[in-house]
């Protein structure tokens with residue numbers, strides 16, 4: 001840990017100088033496992049991942065998947081049963097006592113229920129980590145002021161947490177977590193107790209801090225929108241196992257595991273609505289048409305591809321389902337359509353054309369015409 | 381107070397007894413707070429799952445506390461006479477009464493303080509751990525301040541109990557209001573003295589409770605207070 005805290009930079013007003021770019025990941029987790037009771041089985045099972053400095057790293061998964069346990073193993077609020085956790089070169093999974101407490105100053109954490117001291121004012125809450133880090137009293141005042149300025153609460157320094165809204169409380173939590181200028185910020189469901197608008201404000205603040213301070217943010221959430229909006233990388237946990245991991249856009253655009261695919265259904269239209277899905281068969285039938293899923297990424301999202309399918313290939317596409325989102329600042333769309341090809345290879349040519357445009361198109365099944373006709377209210 | 385119904389001699393005795401009670405109670409209150417708070421902290425932090433989990437210590441301390449609490453005060457006063465002599469050099473008088481009073485109230489206050497500190501949200505303690513606070517810092521900066529309203533309420537309860545117990549101090553020649561009531565009111569058959577003693581005790585207990593509640597409210601920031609002046 002940087003024992004003498006870079007207090008001048010905070011005192012002289014934020015932003016801090018960004019942490020120097022280092023290729024070594026700031027968090028390295030190797031073969032991490034955690035078992036609370038043998039009867040219940042492992043809560044984390046051989047999880048390995050690396051988080052690069054300056055990343056916003058999302059961890060998603062269903063309730064009980066082990067997300068909280070995973071982040072709590074990073075700052076050793078939870079003791080791993082096996083494996084290694086290395087943060088900024090310190091193996092927190094092996095530290096104890098004073099060494100662990102010193103290492104924790106480099107890892108800030110914010111919580112779903114804020115966990116502020118009701119007995120202290122806003123300024124007092126932010127002072128706590130400074131007191132613990134033995135920052136001289138004279139230095140604390142300016143740093144607290146700078147931190148409250150950063151989170152937009154300069155005028156609330158003397159208020160008690162009970163006098164604040166949820167969003168304001170979380171801002172205090174963020175200021176407190178940043179007080180010792182950590183290189184990592186752990187967020188466990190930090191926006192889950194907030195309304196959508198406040199959530200957006202807190203996410204904007206986290207993104208701002210990430211950019212200005214070069215802080216690495218680990219974001220645990222069950223809200224996919226949060227990951228879509230700010231995470232650059234994402235890990236998907238399912239029953240304690242890491243089922244998918246990578247750049248957010250790639251994971252969202254091309255989820256490999258069924259778990260991730262269904263988990264993403266709320267924000268990316270990878271799966272058809274069940275009533276349409278039920279009408280698909282994997283093999284062509286006498287009276288069926290192929291169903292094509294097209295994933296639009298990046299610039300190709302703006303191509304007039306449906307017009308092309310009609311004009312250039314003479315197909316008569318019928319859109320079943322579709323949606324376009326912004327993911328990590330790039331458009332990501334998924335469109336599912338039925339296109340009868342008349343058996344003359346028109347479809348194959350169209351698919352090749354789409355591939356040339358950089359779109360990912362695949363036949364995901366075959367729909368019976370009567371079923372589709374019913375859905376569209378009459379014979380075509 | 382019906383002082384004019386009482387002879388000047390009785391009034392003087394009443395004032396003297398009130399002073400003795402006040403002395404016994406306040407010294408015993410300070411001592412049992414100073415002894416009981418650490419004991420309460422020990423009971424909280426050594427409990428399973430807490431910041432300094434020590435199940436054996438927790439069980440031993442808890443058992444001792446329960447043993448002392450279940451001993452009737454009147455028996456304890458007599459039983460610990462040798463110990464009292466060791467501490468204050470005498471076994472009779474107001475100072476001698478302070479020893480059993482302190483011994484009796486300390487475990488009560490320890491339990492009250494324990495209960496108050498056990499209520500402190502686990503998440504707040506974890507936030508302090510995540511910051512790198514040591515167990516000692518968590519006790520001093522989190523547990524005690526966060527539980528302060530409950531601890532103050534515990535002090536109030538302890539004070540009221542002390543006032544009650546102190547009326548038995550006559551047994552070891554400690555004097556005080558209870559002793560006066562028994563000696564004049566019962567043994568010399570002066571019921572007006574008995575009534576006066578009871579009235580003074582009631583007023584005393586009420587005053588303690590009102591002040592205690594006010595202090596507990598003043599240190600409680602858990603609920604937003606309506607701002608004064610309607611701003």
Ligand SMILES: Nc1ncnc2c1ncn2[C@@H]1O[C@H](COP(=O)(O)OP(=O)(O)OP(=O)(O)O)[C@@H](O)[C@H]1O
Nearest residue numbers: 036037043061062063064065066067068069070222
């Ligand atoms: N202290 C504990 N003792 C025993 N079991 C625990 C403990 N903490 C968590 N678990 C179990 O571990 C599993 C994973 O819990 P965890 O809190 O990590 O899940 P999560 O993914 O964060 O879920 P959520 O989205 O509901 O917060 C759950 O089955 C939970 O019951």
Ligand SMILES: [Mg+2]
Nearest residue numbers: 067068069189
């Ligand atoms: Mg959780």
